[in-house]
Amino acid sequence: MNVSSLDISILVIYILACLSLGLYLSRKEGAEGYFVNNRKTKPLFLIFTALSTSVGAGTVLGVASASFQTGISFGVLFMIASGLGWTLMGYLAPRIKKFGDEQRAYTFGDYLFHQYSDRTRKIGRLVVLIAYFFATGIQFVAFAQLINVTTNLSFTPALLIVALVTVIYTVAAGVRGDFYTDALQFFVMFPVFIFLFIKGFSLVGIQELFILPDGFLSLYNYSGPIFFWAGVLFGFPLILTSVDAWQRIFAAVDERTAKIAFYFSGVLKVGVIGASIFIGLLAYHIVPQADSDGAMFALMAEILPSGLLGLGLASVLAIIMSTVDTGIMVGSATITKDFFLAKHPNVSEKEILKVGRISASLFGLVGLALAYFVQDIVTLAIVSVQVLLIFAPALLGGLVWKVKNEKSAYWSILLGFLVTLIILPINVNLAFIPGLLVAIIVYIVPIFRERRLARV
Structure with missing residues (x-):
């Protein structure tokens, strides 16, 4: 990819801005602020963070990659399941928020303990950690690919840079910093998406877009009819099993805010998935020689001018960072609340915060190791989803x-x-x-x- 020094400068400035914001927000941070933003998040912030966190590499890059490779099947399945799931989550959000406030909960491990038993929480926390190792690995792989295509660094050093940036930022900022950067990332993503569509459709007309190989417009082309209908039937509760969604609800200022935010975010999530399908199909026509996992990057490099390409790459970086920091925070909260505090319930808030930051560091490093050995974005996404379901x-x-x-x-x-x-x-x-x-x-x-x- 031919990336100008201007584009790389924009990318570096964006990374440094996020790091600076994270370090600034980490000052005088308490445990409640670190894990659930003091339970005072307002509607717009909650919509931004719920959507930005959900729209990670598994959504945008994964759906674009699958659409580039096999057509609309995977994306349509994801749209239907997401629409049903986010509607369900909006309906249940007031109940979850009420529980979170009453029990001062950080994760749904707290709910498993309260509703069922301590041993249910114990098996639950193990499953959550495994699932989020894979979910975090997705973002690391995508981030490393972004650095690889922009600087021609090989995958391994790119992955190490990724780890340094994301782990330092997340350990410092916690959920509060996550929320602020999610709002920033929300506004970085959408203008670039709009320009990508305008430029892409000026090169490929609507009718031409759907001139595709046999099977690309079939609902079953990704992995057959069993996968598609089982995904619709069983996949819609996925958002309910996402620990990060529970964290967002716990962080809401009240029950009504949680409900409204998840309804609105669900509508936007379906729209983003649909947009990702079109990006994959545009890439198929404009850069057919591209690697499927890097199809979106190749499309950007082909059609975006210098400067705007830097913003485009920053938008992908925003997508990745908004999810990877959340994945690390889920791991940190699970280790801190469901392991450490379960055995040491009377420790000080300062000690809780210290354990939370150490846990975030360790979780990020394990996710890094997983990304090194499993570099397939779609596979990582599918495994993390299936374990949580x-x-x-x-x-x-x-x-x-x-x-x-x-x-x-x-x-x-x-x-x-x-x-x-x-x-x-x-x-x-x-x-x-x-x-x-x-x-x-x-x-x-x-x-x-x-x-x-x-x-x-």
Whole structure:
């Protein structure tokens, strides 16, 4: 990629600005501010951060890559599941916010403990850490690819630069800094997306855009009909199983704010996924020789002029940074609250903050190691999603039907997780189907048995 010194300068300035903001906001930070922004986040900030965090490399780069490679299938599935899921989350947000305020919660591990038991939280925290290692790895890989295509650095040194920037920034800033930079990143992303479309469609007309290979307009081209319909049926609770979504709700100023923010963010999320499909198809026509994972970067380099290309690359960087810092914060909050505070409940706020920052550093480094060994963005995204989905029965049962059956929740999460892990090496795209089916069956059978015995 031919990137001018002006474009690289814009990228470097953006990185330094985010680092500076993170360090500035870290001054006099307390534990509540570090993990949940003192539970005072207003509607616009909440919309910006919920959307920016959700729209990471797995969404924009992953959907664009899949569309470039196989057409609309993966993106349409993601749009339908996201629309249903964010609507569900908006409906449940007031209940989650109420619980968070009453229990001073940081993660949904706190909910598993309160609704079910300590051992349910213990297995839950293990699953969360594994899932978010993969989710963080996605962002590191995407960030390293961005540096690679702009500077011609090989993947390994690019990855090390990524780790240094993101870990330092996140450890310093916490969730409060995450929220402020998410707002900045929101406004960096959208103007560039708009220009990319204007320029792209001036080169490729609407009719020409849909002149594609056989199967590209099929809903089943990505991985067949089973994957598509199972993804729609089982994938919509995904946002409910995202620890970062719970953190955002806990951080809201009140229940109404949480509800409105998630409804609005859901509409915008569906729009971004749709835009990512078009970006992938535009890249297929304009830069057909590009590597699928780098299709969006190649498209930018081809059609954006110098200066605007720098802003375009900064927008991709914004997408990545807004998600990677959240992934690290989820890992930090899980380790701090569900491991450390579970054993040391009476430590000072200063000690909590110290453990949180150390945990963020360690979590970021482990995510870095994973990204080094698994460099496929789509695979990393699918694995992280599938591992989290097994929480859906226990969370829906507790929030919607007020179920408090401890054995159901514990064994549902444990066995669903194990089945998913066993199937992943065999079929990475379809492992979530048997895993989630086992989680559902194991969750509901003891409940029906207890109710039948109660009638007798």
